[in-house]
Amino acid sequence: MKKLGILFFGFALLLTGCQEDQGYYLSGSVEGMEDGKKVYISERDETTRSLKAIDTTTIENGKFKIDMEDTDLPGLSFLQFEGVNGNVVFISENERINFDINKDSLRNAKITGGKENEALKEYLDHLKELNEKMLGLQQKIRQAAIDRNSEELNNIRGAKAELIDNDKNYKEELYKRNTDSYVGVMLLTDMLNMKSHSAPEVKDMFAELSDRLKKTPLAKSLEENLDNNLAVEVGSKAPTFTAPNPDGEQLSLNENLGKVTVVDFWAAWCKPCRIENPNLVKTYNKYKDQGLNIISVSLDRPGQKDRWIKAIEEDNLEQWSHVSNLKFWNEPVAKKYQVKAIPATFILDENGVIVAKNLRGDALADKIGELLN
Structure with a gap:
């Protein structure tokens, strides 16, 4: 019987060895x-x-x-x-x-082969279809603008908004089915980067991710980005910073807080920023005596300090504080504030708490007036 048992065991090993x-x-x-x-x-x-x-x-x-x-x-x-x-x-x-x-x-x-790649195919197919529909709507918007057809333009914009909303819902539904899949981490990363979902929303969904997936480098990077984004959400204490002004002197946020402080991210090369600057000057002149302060953070390129200073003079921005490390998109202050596009503004109260962000023109002036009055 012992020999027979050994034979059975050997046969099992043989079968195992033949398997793919x-x-x-x-x-x-x-x-x-x-x-x-x-x-x-x-x-x-x-x-x-x-x-x-x-x-x-x-x-x-x-x-x-x-x-x-x-x-x-x-x-x-x-x-x-x-x-x-x-x-x-x-x-x-x-x-x-x-x-x-x-x-x-x-x-x-x-x-x-493999459930991970099945989920990836589903997600990529959705993105391809979404991109094709979005490009089609963009072409229709351009044509309606050329034809000056305001009714058609509004209809197309409504269709675009619906498409964006459907995409948001689809990603949420797909994520619920993939909380133990790498695609789940990809979905959350895209939600945060594309700003289709707020940082608090993504943070809540991240909690549902399996412990196994949270160990992946992408999930760890996402969690770090979430913490950084949450640090600049409305209601959070604004990240502190110290940076050089045009004279090379260090200027800190904490020492330059007003009753209301606007931290404004811009650059001499940024056309939308330069267009918005007159509105910022107008708002500052209206409320500076009531306690408004502005700190402008420039994302100008290395070696272009002269262009930065010239833009300050041309746009009449000398009235308030300016800082920059002249590191373009690697500007440390911009990274702290998770700034991915400019112009960008953060409105702080007297305690340095973010009360609003990314307001421009009349909306910015109205909010500052509301806070000061």
Whole structure:
């Protein structure tokens, strides 16, 4: 009986050895590429944000295959091909993933295998459809503007607003089905970056994400961005900062708070900012004696201090404080305030609490008047 037991055990091992690898395995067919060309499996470098190859295989008889080392967590990965521009996006997971690829249409590659990549396909298909509809509406808006058809223009804008609202609802529904999927993290990241959802909304949804997914680098980065965004939400204490003024002297926010303080982000090269500046001057002149203070933070480029100072003089902005590290979009103060576009304004009360943001023209003046009176 002992010998029989050993035989059964040996037969079980034999069966196990004959089974296909159920881990992270890639295979596919490639049309239009020569045999011998390399296929690179790449990931995005978190530091440089560029793609780096982590493994490679070659095309043989129009096909490729590679048994990858199993991954602890899913992540965004890319197939790149020797001598070919572009890449194929997929999610690494411990499944057999198959690709059907055409050299001239990498973005339309067909990917099968694994629940992560099924969810990714659903999301990418939605984004493609959304983009096509949005481009169509933009063309109609331009034509209606040329025709000066205000009724048609309003109808199209209403359709655009409905499309945006439907997109928001769809992403929320898709997320509910993917709280344990890497696509769930991608959805939350897009919601925050595209500002379709507020930081508090995304924070609440992030809490529903599985503990496993919260360990991914993308989720950790998202959580950090959420904390930074929440720090500049209305009702939060404004981030403190110290930065050099045009004379090179350090100026701090805390030492320059008025009854109401506007932190204004702009740049000499920013045309919308320069157009808005006269409104800012008008508002300042109206309320400066009642306690309004302005600190303008410039996102001008390195080596262009002269352009910054000239713009201050040309737009009559010398009346209030100005600071800049002249680091363009890497301006440290702008990063603290999560500024991704300018002009941007933050209105603070006498305690440095953000009470409103991104108001311009009459809306800005009215809010300041309301706070001071």
